[in-house]
Amino acid sequence: MAKRTISDLNLLLAVDKPQGCTSHDVVARARRAVSERRIGHAGTLDPLASGVMVLGLGQGTRLLGRITQDTKSYIADVTFGFETNTDDAEGEPTRTVEPAAELFDAAAAARALASTVGPQMQVPPAFSAISVGGVRSYKRARAGDAVELPARPIEVRAATLISVSEVDGAPVWTVAYTVSKGTYIRALARDLGRMLDAAAHVSSLRRTASGSVTLASCVSLDDLSPETARAKMLDPVExxxxxxxxxxxxxxxDIACGRRLPGGLMATADRAVGEGDTVALVNGGALRALGRVEAGRIAMSDVFPQPICGVRP
Incomplete structure (x- = not known):
């Protein structure tokens, strides 16, 4: 087996994913732009969607499985008139309902959205990346199989109406959503239509934040280079x-050899640390390792041979 080469770029980076490309396409373009093969992404955005996507480069890929980013924010256009088999504008219409006049009323729209806020169970779209018997749900759906996914707990933390407009005679609600990880905005649109005795789908979707990472932190794929990657790298600890x-x-x-560090170091942490907690071990503006507090000492969980850059003072 060929030995993996040492990466010149070891960092986390946020890119502004363009509409119309897959998450895999984003990774492929990033690899070409920075001449680095070892790149992965945290979370997936549908081809229809644009916005915040976090990439790991070099050693930064080892952090991707640890990035929870529990809260995500979006701006979505919810178009009424029909549902689709994908719950977005890329699918085929499956159910049509003539929009009622009330759907053009902004006050009524705001009240309806407010009623959707809170914890709930959501049935994901059949066209999703969820595995069913080891096969992606969207592959079964494309093959014509009937896909019935179980409902999952999610939380809508905010659903704020931005505007109500009319496109080709249909009402379109532009909504700012803040939701828990794993929430499908497409499914929210579908269920919103059904709740209102109507039919709806997402016609536009933009992710504006993923955890602490916002659009302001993103670099355009067109502008991506080794230089811009270093200039816009994220703080991995944050x-x-x-x-x-x-x-x-x-x-x-000691860190490089995986040896435990004395517990006295925990007193210098930037916040309270307790038994079982994960901590970031930082030196020289870079993440050197992740440790875990065990029996009052710091045991190494992940050691990075090339430090992950971007830690701010």
């Missing part, structure tokens, strides 16, 4: 949301 401990140079050999 993205992970874990306590940080600044370690001195004398601790780096």
């Amino acid at each position: 993205v992970l949301g874990v306590p940080a401990i600044a370690v001195e140079g004398r601790h780096l050999d």
Whole structure:
């Protein structure tokens, strides 16, 4: 097996995904732009959607499974008149309902959206990446199989009406959503239509934030280069949301060898640390390792041979 080469870029980066491309396409374009093969992404955006997508480059890929980003924010256009088999504008219409006049009323729209806020159970779209018997749901749906996914707990934390407009005679609600991880905005639109004895789908979707990462942190794929990647890299500790401990140079050999560090270092953390907590071990503006508090000492969980850059003072 060929030995993996050392990455020149070891960081987390947010890109503004364009509409019309897949998450895989974004990774492929990023690899070409920065000449780095080792790139992955945290979370998936549908081809219809645009907006915030977090990439890991080099050693940064090892953080992707730890990025929870529990809260996500979107701006969506919900178009009434018909449902589709994908719950968005890319699918085939499956049910049509003539929009009622009340759907053009902004006050009524705001009240309806307010009633959808809170914890609830959501049935994901059949055309989704959820695995069913080891096969992606969308593959079964494309093959014509009847897909029935179980409902899952989600939470709508905010659903704020931005505007009501009319497109080709149909009412379109532009909505700012803040939701828990795993929430499908497409399914919210579908269920909103049914709740109102109507039919609806998402016709436009833009992710404006993923956890602490916002559009302001993003770089355009057209502008992506090694230089812009370094200039716009994210603080990995902030993205992970874990306590940080600044370690001195004398601790780096112990970290590299996977040896436990003394518990006294926990007193220097930037927030309270307790048994079982994950901590970020930082030196020289870079993430050197992730540790776990065990029996009053810090045991290594992940050690990064090339430090992950971007830690802010």
